[in-house]
Amino acid sequence: MFAEIGGRPFEWGSRTYVMGIVNVTPDSFSGDGLGSDVDAAVAQGLRMVGEGADMLDVGGESTRPGHVPITTAEEVARTEDVVRRLAREAGVPVSIDTYKEEVAKLAIAAGATIVNDVWGLTRSPALADLAASSGSALVLMHNQDGTEYTGDIMEEIKRFLTAAAARAIAAGVPKEKVIVDPGIGFGKTADQNWEVMRRLDELKQIGQPILIGTSRKSFIGRLLDLPVDDRVEGTAATVVAAVLRGADIVRVHDVLPMKRAVRAADRMR
Numbered sequence: 001m002f003a004e005i006g007g008r009p010f011e012w013g014s015r016t017y018v019m020g021i022v023n024v025t026p027d028s029f030s031g032d033g034l035g036s037d038v039d040a041a042v043a044q045g046l047r048m049v050g051e052g053a054d055m056l057d058v059g060g061e062s063t064r065p066g067h068v069p070i071t072t073a074e075e076v077a078r079t080e081d082v083v084r085r086l087a088r089e090a091g092v093p094v095s096i097d098t099y100k101e102e103v104a105k106l107a108i109a110a111g112a113t114i115v116n117d118v119w120g121l122t123r124s125p126a127l128a129d130l131a132a133s134s135g136s137a138l139v140l141m142h143n144q145d146g147t148e149y150t151g152d153i154m155e156e157i158k159r160f161l162t163a164a165a166a167r168a169i170a171a172g173v174p175k176e177k178v179i180v181d182p183g184i185g186f187g188k189t190a191d192q193n194w195e196v197m198r199r200l201d202e203l204k205q206i207g208q209p210i211l212i213g214t215s216r217k218s219f220i221g222r223l224l225d226l227p228v229d230d231r232v233e234g235t236a237a238t239v240v241a242a243v244l245r246g247a248d249i250v251r252v253h254d255v256l257p258m259k260r261a262v263r264a265a266d267r268m269r
Contacts, residue, residue: 001209003176005055005137006093006113012176012209016243016262019055019095019251020048021215022086024078025062041082042089049090052259055114056090057251058083058107059097063118063186075103080110087111095139099123101130108134118186119143120164132172139179139211140164144187153192154199157182158206165208179249181211190219197238200245213251214238215258232257240265 001012010017022045024036045056060078061070079096087094087110095114096107101124104115108130115131116139117124131138142157149156161180168178182196182203203210214220220234221227232254239250239258243265252258 017054020053048255051256055093057095084110128168128171137177141181142183185217193219209248211249212242212247215252236261
């Protein structure tokens, strides 16, 4: 399956692409939040591209457990200039990590060509129409309040993502530009995260490109008893496992070591 995103070709299934995370928040769980420092955020994004990132994901609101929600105006103030400059200078597609329609709309106007919706169209269904009308790719992540599942967790995730993808495609987003994400760390316990990782290849049944984001997350820290800034090896293990189970994009903080891990895993695959 082939997609053109931000003027760049993406051949899903040919290799795994690396998405670099640019957090313009003061309270990122991973300790890498850059607050309102536009120059620092742009410099980080450009460094990531130099290290091999195929795309960049700019986020202005923390999604860590217990985060304090911010207003749309504040999220726009944090992200708009960063997106504009990276879209102009980075040479790779820029994603806006938001579930808010107005934030996404202004980011697209600033040059973003991917919308990364951590609520899979359940909070802002209009994001599907926005992505369709703008020609943007759309990432749909599984998420829920709480960690209770009435049945098999992967079956529930597949149902959620299948429905979200169908809604996006019906709105006019090209099939090849609809990307699904099982939502590691969102609405799941540590054990549930490991189960989703183990069974990740089941998501291929949906027939859409798969994005996975495990970087520095707490389920790795709990297993290895390590702080957030010392989880690179654990992250690399999950990235390699994801590649071997069919992931098309890995979303990471540490681009250089993960790019190397991806290349080795791609060769094995």
